[in-house]
Structure formats: structure tokens, C-alpha cells
Amino acid sequence: MVDKELVFKALDESLVVISTEVTNTLLSYRQLSDSSQESAGVLIGERRGVHIIIKTLSEPSRWDIRSRFMVDRVSKHHQMAVDIAFKKSNGELHYLGEWHTHPEDVPSPSIIDYSSWHKNLKLSEPLILIIAGRTDFWVGKKIQDNIEMLKRI
Template sequence: MVDKELVFKALDESLVVISTEVANILLSYRQISDSSLESAGVLIGERRGAHIVLKDLSEPSRWDIRSRFMVDRVSLHHQKAVDDAFKKSDGEWQYLGEWHTHPEDVPKPSMMDCTSWHKSLKSELPLILIIVGRTHFWVGRKIKDNIEVLKLV
């Protein structure tokens, strides 16, 4: 578990801040054992100029399809998490991207991940992509058709 927020930096010096609470929830879904299933959800937070602060997320639901090496978010539960956060924050918090786990120490996007992101994530604004590994996070930022890997500060 972490006791402080995690900060990642893009090439343009913009920051992505993962709150302590969000980081610890993400860590709780690591695929530590050989029977751990892949997990996924959406990222929720606020834009502060060029910077992004992740304040909340959706967690897997019982309706999601999950296996060791695949996850498919099929539940309206994830959209409801975004809608509820938007209302609770008076419109400040919004959908900011997606997260999922991989059963590897230092995760990296698979070809399927990249294909899915390019096909289904369309936005003029930057979106954040997180893969939770057993020991590290992979954090990327998608702007239009470009995905940039962010560096931990």
C-alpha cells in the first residue's frame, strides 16, 4: 500500500496525479496469485488545466466477464460510478480513462490493449490508461491517436 499520491509526468511537463485512495484500490486488485482474475474499471477525477487528478474509479462488478488474462467490462455499473461522481462533485469530476490489471510484475500494453484503446477511446482531451502489475504501474496518456508512456516522478 502507498501512503502518498503518485505523480506521473508527460513529455510536455503536464502531470497525472493518482490520489492515495485510488492508488491503494488499484493495488488491491493486483494479480498476485496464479488464480487471480484480471480486473478493470474506469478512472474518474478532474482536469486542472493541462494536469489530471485521479480522485475515484469504478471497481469490477459481478457482471463483468473476467479470466486470468482477459476482462470485459459489460456492466452499467461503471457508467453509474461516473454519473454518481459527476453529480456528487457538482460537475467537477468526470470520466478520465481506463484501468486494468496484468499478471506480470512490470506490465506493458498487449497488442489487444492497444487495438482496443485506439478503436474505442475517442476524445479530443487526454485520456489516462493504467495497467496494474504485481510490482509496478504502467501509466499512459492517449491524445487523439497517440499514446505516450508517462514517467513516475
């Protein structure tokens, strides 16, 4: 468990702040054993100018398709989590991107990850991509067709 938020910086100096609650939830889904399945969900939070604050996320459901090296979010509850957060916050909280796990210590996106992100994430605003590994996180920012790995500060 961590007791402070994580902060990442892009080349343009914009920041991505991941709340303590979100970080601890991501840590809870790490694939620490050989039988652990990949997990995935969506990121929810707010945009403050060029900065992004991730405040909550959706967690896997029993309807998602999960295996050791693959996950497919098929449950409608991920969209419902975004809708509920938007409504409860009077429009302040929005969909900000995607997260999933990898069964490796220091994760990096696979060719399948990049392909899926380019094919399915078509928002004009920047989106955040997080991969939770066993000991570290990979955090990226997708703007149009460009995906930049962010630096932890």
C-alpha cells in the first residue's frame, strides 16, 4: 500500500496525478502468482487545464473475459461507473483512459496493447494509459495517434 499520490510528467510539462485510492486499487490487482489473471478497467477523474487528476476507476467484473495474458472488458459496468461518477460530481469527473495489468515486474505495452489503443481510443482529448506490473507501473498519454511514456516524478 502507498500513502501518497503518484505524479507523472509529460514532455510538455503537463502532469498526471494518480490518487492514493486508485494506486492502492491497482496494486491490489497485481499478478503476483502464476495463476493470477489480467485485470482491466477505466480511469475516471478530472482535467485541470493541461493536467489530469485520476480520482477513481472501474474494477474488473465477473463478466469480463480474463486469463493469465489477456483481458477483455466486456461488462457494461465500466461505462456505468463513468456515468455514475459524472452524475454524482455534477459533470466534473470524466472518462480519462484505460488500465490493465501485466504479469511482469516492470511492465511495458505489448504490440497488442498499442494496436488496441490506436484502434479503440479515438477521443480528441489526451487519454491516460496505465499498466500495473508486479513492482512498477507503466503510464502513458495518448494524444491523437501519439503515445508518450510519462516520467514519474
